Amino acid sequence: SCIGDPEIRIKEDPLRIIRAIRFKIDLNLEFDESLRMVMKNNIALLDKINPDKIKQDLNKMKCREMDTILDTLADFNITHLYNMLEY
Numbered sequence: 001s002c003i004g005d006p007e008i009r010i011k012e013d014p015l016r017i018i019r020a021i022r023f024k025i026d027l028n029l030e031f032d033e034s035l036r037m038v039m040k041n042n043i044a045l046l047d048k049i050n051p052d053k054i055k056q057d058l059n060k061m062k063c064r065e066m067d068t069i070l071d072t073l074a075d076f077n078i079t080h081l082y083n084m085l086e087y
Helices: 006-012 015-027 033-042 044-048 052-058 066-075 080-083
Strands: none
Touching: 006 015, 006 033, 015 033, 015 044, 015 052, 015 066, 033 044, 052 080, 066 080
16 A cells, blocks of 8 residues: 555656565565556556666665565566666
8 A cells, every 4th residue: 555546656756666566575565456556557657767766776675585576576577677686
């Protein structure tokens, strides 16, 4: 869940998609279905973000379990972002 209308919040700052994914993985959370659908419907907005910002946010992830990360990224069809993680 997010504060306010998820559609508006994601469109204001698409990097929130990456942050939500990071929090889900690090804190072992589940997405509210309406938030998950908004994220999926707006995933193309990530293409408008500087890739360095995405990389920076992904690398704040504490969890480094490949399967967990890949499963979550696959759910949003963005597994290519896995290559941005630095180990």
